[in-house]
Amino acid sequence: MSMVASQNALSTSAEVVLAANQHRVFAEIKNTDASISVYIGPDSGVTSSNGHLLKAGEAFSFENMPDAVYMIAASGTPTVTIIEWSR
Numbered sequence: 377m378s379m380v381a382s383q384n385a386l387s388t389s390a391e392v393v394l395a396a397n398q399h400r401v402f403a404e405i406k407n408t409d410a411s412i413s414v415y416i417g418p419d420s421g422v423t424s425s426n427g428h429l430l431k432a433g434e435a436f437s438f439e440n441m442p443d444a445v446y447m448i449a450a451s452g453t454p455t456v457t458i459i460e461w462s463r
Contacts, residue, residue, distance in 0.1 A: 378462050379461050390446050391447065400460060401463055402461045403441070403458065405430070405435065406436075415430065418443060
């Protein structure tokens, strides 16, 4: 099993924060910003209207989900941290 950790400064344009990975076992994304919310979605069409809200300081984790993960910031350039385990 291998682990990868990274950080990503988001913007108000959707971007990939986790590439598709058929071997992913677990991943967690944490919004480390003190005040700015971010949104998670399945593709580059993610917006603040259709994405899953991740408030400042919150984390979202998932298991055995091989698809790419996209994110967008509500404003500014908040940083998210990502950790992923793969087989």
